[in-house]
Amino acid sequence: ETGVTQTPRHLVMGMTNKKSLKCEQHLGHNAMYWYKQSAKKPLELMFVYSLEERVENNSVPSRFSPECPNSSHLFLHLHTLQPEDSALYLCASSQLPGTLEVVTFGSGTRLTVV
Amino acid sequence: DAKTTQPPSMDCAEGRAANLPCNHSTISGNEYVYWYRQIHSQGPQYIIHGLKNNETNEMASLIITEDRKSSTLILPHATLRDTAVYYCIVRSSAGGTSYGKLTFGQGTILTVHP
Secondary structure, eight states, X not given: OOSEEEEOSEXXXXXXXXXXXXXXXXXXXXXXXXXXXXXXXXXXXXXXXXXXEEEEEOSOOTTEEEEEEETTEEEEEEESOOGGGOEEEEXXXXXXXXXXXXXXXXOOEEEEXX | OOOOBOOSEEEEETTSOEEEEEEOTXXXXXXXXXXXXXXXXXXXXXXXXXXXXXXXXSSOEEEEOTTSSEEEEEETTOOGGGOEEEEEEEEESOOGGGTTOOOOOOOEEEEEEO
């Protein structure tokens, strides 16, 4: 399999649930990202990992907890979310950040919080 | 990174060229112009990027004005599958803290009609 793969594609969770989004990249990249896309709003960068180290956290609430166990995998752990957290969550990867490399996105996880 | 301005929507007939404009009048010398597109409910897809020379690849052509204050993405023979939101993004080559940080605006919704 090639590219950036995200699972699940769709997720419905209650506000008291705990769930995790998974992302895997098969491109040999060493930087990975989480973006959020809410309805009718531009994509927002949430987290950046470079060589498995978190290098950026854009004021994201602690109910979102990222994990990057190696350069190919990225998780987003979710707990006690709010309905306004319903959105499309996109994972992306690239070569070393800070260069003008192409950022490759996955197809996203459509999250609905009920 | 410089801000960009794009028309909110455009229409194009199938088989015709689609010309999508982008204004980036505050662009600085080390900033590149990138184009991505997002087909409904999928992740953004890289199309092309350039600094000051015109660029062409298998997907599209990018024409950047001499003063670099605006650019045009050209899809030479639009198909129904080109219906998507097209994002023009200006990104610094300064490295270091840019971290794949693509700042997305609202983009242009291109609708290709039969």
